[in-house]
Amino acid sequence: MTTDTPARLLTLLSLLQTPREWPGGELADRLGVSRRTVRRDIDRLRELGYPVQATKGSDGGYRLVAGKAMPPLVLxxxxxxxxxxxxxAGAGHAVEGIEEASVRALAKLExxxxxxxxHRVSTLQAATTPLASGDGASIxxxxxxxxxxxxxxxxxxxFAYRAKDGTASRRLTEPYRLVSTGRRWYLVAYDLDRDDWRTFRVDRVSEPFATGARFAxxxxxxGSAAEYLRRSMWGWQESYEFSVTFDAPxxxxxxxxxxxxxxxxxLDGRTCRVRGTAGGPMEWMAVxxxxxxCDFTVESPEELVTSVRELGGRLSRAASV
Known part of the structure; x- marks a missing residue:
């Protein structure tokens, strides 16, 4: 029997967070309390924001349903x-779609x-080898x-940082955002030693240390960290606008x-169009x-059309050898 009310509420919440309906009698047996106590505990959970739905019947049942906001989970x-x-696993390889929110969730959980x-998490990860795409560094x-x-x-x-040319340095920063490009993670931060904004490739960072000093x-x-990263990556290159249609949803x-x-x-449920601004070599964009x-058609610019045509020719010649 669970006599401590907070502990009993956590146990009840853990049971309700499984996808099934719990008869009131079964919950009472599991908790070692009366059905009346179960009803009172259900009311307490509702007051805390958990949307517990009750069903009528000889025994009555309870289940947790979707609400307007997500209250804390019990795992x-x-x-x-x-x-x-x-x-x-996902964050360490910068899998596209794993954004900063996922990393924040990992930080809170750990x-x-x-x-x-x-220790179990570290052991399991060390014992597995993910099949990575090969075009991004592990972190x-x-x-x-x-x-x-x-x-x-x-x-x-x-943190310690290794530049592209191998130069090592130590940086003190005010971190602003983590940005994932799908291939790599970047940190956008204000570099206090250089008194300016900087972007850092996270796979070149080592010995990160939270100093405890807060900042405004x-x-x-x-306007955004993603836009700043794009400009810092392509600022020295001429950017261009592009438009491409794809024969796929x-x-x-x-x-x-x-x-x-x-x-x-x-466009019509079977095709779509992507418009945007890019920089860097046209050949990379073509790849x-x-x-x-899927099949696609480059609408503009003409230079990108030429790069795609040349890439297609090289691939066709390679396949015919």
Whole structure:
């Protein structure tokens, strides 16, 4: 019998969060209390925002249904480990679609995991080898979670950084946002030593350390962290506007192209169009469009049309050898 009311409420909540209806008598037996106590506990959960639905009948039943907001979840050990392993695997390889919110969730979960469960998570991840796409660098999930925590908490972040030419340095920053391009993670932050905004490739970061010093957020020069990253990556290159139609539904294309290229616009349910601004070599853009895995037509610019035509010719010649 669970005599402690908070502990009993947590046990009741854990039972209700399984996808089934619980007869009142069964809940009473599980908790070792009367049906009247179960009803009172159900009322307490409702007061806390949990949408518990009751059904009429000889025994009556209860189930948790979708509400207007998501109240806190109660996870058992196996569930917590499964979620943490999944988030670490996805975040560590910058899988497209795993955005900053996922990393924040991982940071929150690992912060409250008991040491025994953190050990199980690390052991499981070390024993598995994901099949990565090969076009993005692997990242230690701990690096992402430390960064996400400092972004959310507006806490200064210190880390070691290796530049593209191999130069090593130590940085003290005010982290602003983590941005995923689908291939890599980047940190947009204010570099205190250089007194300016900077972007950092997360796979080149090591020894991240949350200093505990809070800061008031500064105003980013552009409207969003994603836009700032795009400009910092292509600022030295001439950017261009493009328009491409795909012979596939918008949902299909959206799952295969990086979000920063632009959201596909449905045309007739079977085709879609992507418009946006890009930079860098046209050849790279041609390859990235081909990776969508469906037929497409470049409407503009003409230089991109030429790059796609040349790429198609090279691939055709390679296949005929």
């Amino acid at each position: 058992d050990d196996e569930e917590a480990v499964a979620i943490a392993v999944g988030l670490r 912060q409250v995991l008991p040491a025994r469960l953190r 230690a999930p701990e690096t992402l979670t430390v960064m996400a925590s400092t972004v959310a908490g507006r806490e200064r972040l210190r 957020p500064r105003e980013l020069p552009t 918008a949902e299909f294309v959206a799952a295969r192209l990086p979000g920063w290229l632009g959201a596909p616009e449905p 990235r469009l081909a990776m969508a895995g």
